[in-house]
Amino acid sequence: MIDFYTWTTPNGRKVSILLEELGIDYTTHSIDISKDEQFAPDFLKIAPNNRIPAIVDHDTGQTLMETGAIMLYLADKYGKFSCEGPECWRMMEWLMWQMGGLGPMLGQVHHFVKYNKGTSDYAEKRYSTEAHRLYRVLNERLEGRDYIAGEGRGEYTIADMACWPWISRFEWQEIDMNAYPNVRDWYVRIAERPAVQRGYKVPKDAGDVPMP
Numbered sequence: 001m002i003d004f005y006t007w008t009t010p011n012g013r014k015v016s017i018l019l020e021e022l023g024i025d026y027t028t029h030s031i032d033i034s035k036d037e038q039f040a041p042d043f044l045k046i047a048p049n050n051r052i053p054a055i056v057d058h059d060t061g062q063t064l065m066e067t068g069a070i071m072l073y074l075a076d077k078y079g080k081f082s083c084e085g086p087e088c089w090r091m092m093e094w095l096m097w098q099m100g101g102l103g104p105m106l107g108q109v110h111h112f113v114k115y116n117k118g119t120s121d122y123a124e125k126r127y128s129t130e131a132h133r134l135y136r137v138l139n140e141r142l143e144g145r146d147y148i149a150g151e152g153r154g155e156y157t158i159a160d161m162a163c164w165p166w167i168s169r170f171e172w173q174e175i176d177m178n179a180y181p182n183v184r185d186w187y188v189r190i191a192e193r194p195a196v197q198r199g200y201k202v203p204k205d206a207g208d209v210p211m212p
Contacts, residue, residue: 002026005043006053007033008206010103010165014067015053015074017161017199022078030203068099071158081157083150091149094141094159098166102138105130106166106173114172131173135180138163142182146189156190164190168200168210177212184212 004019004026006012019026031037031052038050047054047065054065057077064070072095075082083091108127112120138148147154148163167187170177177184190196191209200209 001058003029003056003058004053004202005029005031005046005055006203007031008204009033009052010106010169011051011067012053013165013168013200013202014162015055015070016202017165017196018071018074018081018158020195020199020202021161021193022074022080023195024078028203067162068095071095071162075158081161083155083157087150087155091157091159094148095162097137098159098162102134102163102166105134106169109173110169113174128174131175135175135183138167139180139182142186145182146186148186160186160190164196165200170212171210187212 002019002024004015006016006028007030016028031040031043033052037043038047038052043054044050046056046063049065051065053067053070054063055070055073056063057073060077062073064073082088105127108123109131112123112127117124141148145154147156148159149155149157164187167183168191170187177187188211191211197209
């Protein structure tokens, strides 16, 4: 059994989608970051960086924070949604791309464009420009592919699950998805998966999956 500590953010949804795709039993614990619950001493013992999500795997005694580590751990434990051989490293490459670029940069867009619009023209332009660059990178990667990693047209992996929740906030980023048709089609393809629909509403229903 896995205890899953999370909130309704792209990072939280990365792991909730994976848990739903795996079809395993888990218990959800809401950590309301709007109420600073991530700073509670009990949560700090599990996630020393005070960030959601985090897990406790009672089968192994393993505790983990950081989405990349959690997703790699679960994919390895259950033998699903990863790749083999050279394609494993391609999947790893794009997973790291999400954690080092897509997530942090789109998070800054949310901060300056969604929540603090007009505070800093410089910041809005800087991060919006970077958002469009990252969308172009992903759009080019998905040319002729259904999924980000894997051979042929690609295989649905944790790289897709890591990127998708951040793209799901395209409206917050003021992105016209039609300008990136490969990203749009990939996004819709994943959004239609039942496990993604379920995972999007963990730990609570915050509305339907946005559709372009």
